[in-house]
Amino acid sequence: xxxxxxxTFSAGLIAILLYQxxxxxxxxxxxxxxxxxxxxxxxxxxxxxxxxxxxxxxFLHQAGRTPHKPFILYGDRSLTYRDVDRRSNRFANVFGxxxxxxxxxxxxxxxxxxxxxxxxxxxxxxxxxxxAFLNFNAKxxxxxxxxxxxxxxxxVVGADLVASLEEVLPALKAADVSLWTVDxxxxxxxxxxxxxxxxxxxxxxxxxxxxxxxxxxxxxxxSGTTGHSKAARVGHLKAIMSMAFLRFCGVTAxxxxxxxxxxxxxxxxxxGVGGCIQLxxxxxxxxxxxxxxxxxxxxxxxVTVFQYIGELCRxxxxxxxxxxxxxxxxxxxxxxxxxxxxxxxxxxxxxxIKIREGYGLTxxxxxxxxxxxxxxxxxxxxxxxxxxxPFELLKYDPKTYDPIRDDSGRCIKVQKGEAxxxxxxxxxxxxxxxxxxxxxxxxxxxxxxxxxxxDAYFNTGDLLLCDSRNFLYFCxxxxxxxxxxxxxVATTEISEVLGSLDFLQEVxxxxxxxxxxx
Numbered sequence: 001x002x003x004x005x006x007x008t009f010s011a012g013l014i015a016i017l018l019y020q021x022x023x024x025x026x027x028x029x030x031x032x033x034x035x036x037x038x039x040x041x042x043x044x045x046x047x048x049x050x051x052x053x054x055x056x057x058x059f060l061h062q063a064g065r066t067p068h069k070p071f072i073l074y075g076d077r078s079l080t081y082r083d084v085d086r087r088s089n090r091f092a093n094v095f096g097x098x099x100x101x102x103x104x105x106x107x108x109x110x111x112x113x114x115x116x117x118x119x120x121x122x123x124x125x126x127x128x129x130x131x132a133f134l135n136f137n138a139k140x141x142x143x144x145x146x147x148x149x150x151x152x153x154x155x156v157v158g159a160d161l162v163a164s165l166e167e168v169l170p171a172l173k174a175a176d177v178s179l180w181t182v183d184x185x186x187x188x189x190x191x192x193x194x195x196x197x198x199x200x201x202x203x204x205x206x207x208x209x210x211x212x213x214x215x216x217x218x219x220x221x222x223s224g225t226t227g228h229s230k231a232a233r234v235g236h237l238k239a240i241m242s243m244a245f246l247r248f249c250g251v252t253a254x255x256x257x258x259x260x261x262x263x264x265x266x267x268x269x270x271x272g273v274g275g276c277i278q279l280x281x282x283x284x285x286x287x288x289x290x291x292x293x294x295x296x297x298x299x300x301x302x303v304t305v306f307q308y309i310g311e312l313c314r315x316x317x318x319x320x321x322x323x324x325x326x327x328x329x330x331x332x333x334x335x336x337x338x339x340x341x342x343x344x345x346x347x348x349x350x351x352x353i354k355i356r357e358g359y360g361l362t363x364x365x366x367x368x369x370x371x372x373x374x375x376x377x378x379x380x381x382x383x384x385x386x387x388x389x390p391f392e393l394l395k396y397d398p399k400t401y402d403p404i405r406d407d408s409g410r411c412i413k414v415q416k417g418e419a420x421x422x423x424x425x426x427x428x429x430x431x432x433x434x435x436x437x438x439x440x441x442x443x444x445x446x447x448x449x450x451x452x453x454x455d456a457y458f459n460t461g462d463l464l465l466c467d468s469r470n471f472l473y474f475c476x477x478x479x480x481x482x483x484x485x486x487x488x489v490a491t492t493e494i495s496e497v498l499g500s501l502d503f504l505q506e507v508x509x510x511x512x513x514x515x516x517x518x
Contacts, residue, residue, distance in 0.1 A: 026372055026380065026469070033248075033371050034384040040244050053213050055239040055270075056125045059277050060085065066280050072115045073256075073284045073301055079115050081280075084122065086202040091123025093200035094193060100178070103128030103209045106151045106219070109264075110134040110143075111158035113287045116182050117263050118273060120156055120193075125217075128209030132219035132231060133264035136161055140168045142229065147177060149437040150219040150231040159183035162190065213237050214428070219436055220266055222362045230441060232363035233433035239270055241365065246275025248369055249334040249356040251305050253280040258298060258306040258330075260289035266362045267335065272307050291315040295324035304329055310337030317345045325350060332356065340376040347375070359474060363445075364432050364458045366391055366424035368472055377471035378464075385470075392450065392457070393420030393464055401461070401478050403447060411450045419465045419475045423447055423457040432458045 052061045059081075067082035079087070095101045107129045111117045124131050132150045134143070136158075143165070147155065155177050157165065162181050165172070169189060172179060179190045186192035211217075218234040251257065257276050261268040276283040284301045286293075289312055297303065313333070334356040338346075343355060359378040360367035366389065368379025379385070395404040395412045403411040403421060414420030426432055426446070434442030450457045463475040 027382070029372055030380060030382040030384045033369075033380075034388055036248065037388045040247065044240070044244075048213075053240075054211060054236045055217065055243065055274060055277075056122060058240060058243060058274075059122060062277050062280050069280065070282045071276070072118065073282060074115050074286075077115065084115070084119055087116075087119045087197070088122035088126060089202050089204050090197045090200050091120050091193070092126040092205055094196045095123060095129075095180075096127050096205065097200065101127055101129055101154060104130070105153055106130045106132060107154045107156060108132040108134050108147055108150070108152040109156050110136055110161055111156070111182065111263075112136055112160060113259075113263050113268075113285055114158065114182075115285065117158075120182060121269075124156075126205055126208065128211060130216055130219065133221070133269065135221060135229075135262070135264050136164075137262075138229070140165055143168055144171050144175060146221060146229065146231065147172075147175070149435075151436065152177070154178040154180065156180045156182065156193075157190070162187065211236060213240075214431070216433055220264070220269075220362045230438055231436035233436055234266070234270070234362065235431050235433050237429065238365055238431060239274065242266065242270040242360075243274035243278035245271040245358070245360075245369075246281070246305070246334065247279060248371070249305075249358075250332060250354070251275065251279060251281060251334070255279075255281050255304045255332075256284055256302055257281055258284045258286070258301070258303040260286045260294075260312070261307055261309065262288075266360075267307060267309070271360075289315070291319040292322070294319075295322055295328055298328040298330050299324045302329060305332045305334065306330060308333050308335035308338065310335075310339055310342060313338055313346050314342045317342055317349060334358070336360070336378070343375050359472075361460060363435070364424065364460065365430040366422070366458065366460065370471075374471060376473060378474050379472045380470055381466045381472050382470045389424075391422060391424045393418075393466060394423055394450070396421040396478070398478075403450070403459075409449055410452070411447070416466050416468055419463045421478070422460040422462050422464045423450060424460070425450075426456045426458055430458075 047061070052058055063081040063085040067085070068080050070078050071081045071084050072079045101107065101124070105127075107124050109117070109121060109124075109131055111120070121131055132146070132152050134146060138146075153176075155172065157179065159182055162183070173189055180193055181190045182193050184192060184195045213236045215236060216233045217236045217239045219231040220234055221229045222232050246257065257272065259268050259272045261272065263269045263273070273283055275281070284297065284303055286297065294316060298306070312335075330350075330353055332354050336358050338355065338357050343357075347353070347355070354373070355375075356369060356371065357378055358367065358369040368385075368389065370377045370379050372380070392411070393414045395414055396402065397404055403423075405411055411423075424430065432445065434445075445459050447457045447459050449455065462477050465473045465475050467473065
């Protein structure tokens with residue numbers, strides 16, 4: 001009798017599991033990913049109780065654990081975690097000498113990808129300064145408005161970018177902005193840094209400033225969905241949570257992570273470099289992406305993981321065949337913005353490289369990851385996913401971009417298979433610190449009374465679609481921006497440039513689909 005009951009129970013359990021597998025084939029992966037998130041959250045809380053609270057704390061912790069492990073490979077240079085630790089101390093001591101910079105100051109950083117980008121950034125963070133990352137591709141005329149918006153009183157410029165500031169140098173001096181250059185000598189108006197490094201100690205500052213994890217850490221400029229570049233505030237909590245991205249993608253401490261994306265973007269600085277720090281992995285940094293050198297570098301540095309945006313992968317699949325593309329050891333590519341057609345061609349041409357496509361925003365904590373091998377989605381929207389990352393997809397008015405509300409004033413959710421505006425609830429642990437110097441635009445990004453009276457949601461301005469299998473797909477970005485070569489471009493900025501031409505009476509700019517482009 002007992003044997004019969006056990007057999008019946010086992011058969012029933014197998015039947016239930018088989019039914020679940022057939023009807024919900026991704027449920028096991030959903031559960032495993034949810035448990036991974038829970039474990040990371042507990043581990044982070046444990047580390048915080050031990051004093052590892054911020055992004056910088058995480059680096060110092062890793063430098064103490066693995067001081068001799070290579071942290072950054074750049075050209076023929078190799079810097080260990082200890083090397084970067086000590087060099088950033090030197091920068092901190094130079095910046096802090098004579099009270100030049102102090103805790104709370106905002107310092108803008110205009111540099112190309114280079115190990116000293118990281119060392120200068122960490123040196124300023126050691127002083128308690130807030131660092132603003134500037135896009136070196138932006139026109140010099142936009143520099144001063146960026147500095148004003150975030151309240152920067154100092155600007156650190158890479159040696160190769162000093163000449164590009166010649167036309168705005170008088171305005172910078174008039175605004176009383178302190179100018180530093182990462183070079184051994186400096187032109188008039190600048191203070192050189194490298195010649196002073198050997199004259200100061202490599203030991204840490206005696207009083208390491210304590211920061212509030214809920215306070216601001218960085219300013220990263222983004223066009224968002226409302227026009228001109230805005231200085232998005234990135235808090236310490238957001239930064240340290242972003243460091244987990246590579247771990248969730250399956251990267252380990254043994255991986256060599258190739259980063260060609262610009263460090264002024266969150267993807268490279270927080271997810272990429274930060275992810276390497278969190279794991280204790282090695283970052284292979286390149287000044288800029290090169291399709292012709294990509295696979296050569298992967299072979300040269302024994303790269304196993306690389307970061308991408310969709311445009312990067314498109315360049316690779318469109319590039320003529322090179323011998324090194326069949327000799328690499330790359331096993332994983334992580335990033336965002338990869339079109340399904342490019343995704344398929346990439347998989348066909350470059351072999352068994354897993355793709356981990358994600359979605360995230362600089363200014364908010366909402367994010368998704370496609371941890372399956374399904375081509376096209378940016379993530380999942382199962383019960384377990386929404387437990388860890390709550391969000392809603394709302395109906396919206398295509399003319400005003402406002403959500404459509406019912407008679408009670410609550411927003412209306414879309415049905416599965418229908419594109420809707422992505423919004424995410426705001427809370428103490430899901431922050432939106434706003435845009436520096438732009439209260440109006442900051443408030444526009446917050447929707448209130450969405451699901452119930454008194455609630456507050458962040459409006460991403462992006463349209464997503466959830467299909468019948470709970471896969472999420474990126475559809476479009478609403479508002480006055482479009483994507484070009486991996487960047488968000490504001491139509492208003494282009495309109496202003498064209499409008500300055502005296503032979504044009506009226507200008508209207510909008511994005512259109514260009515075949516074969518993103």
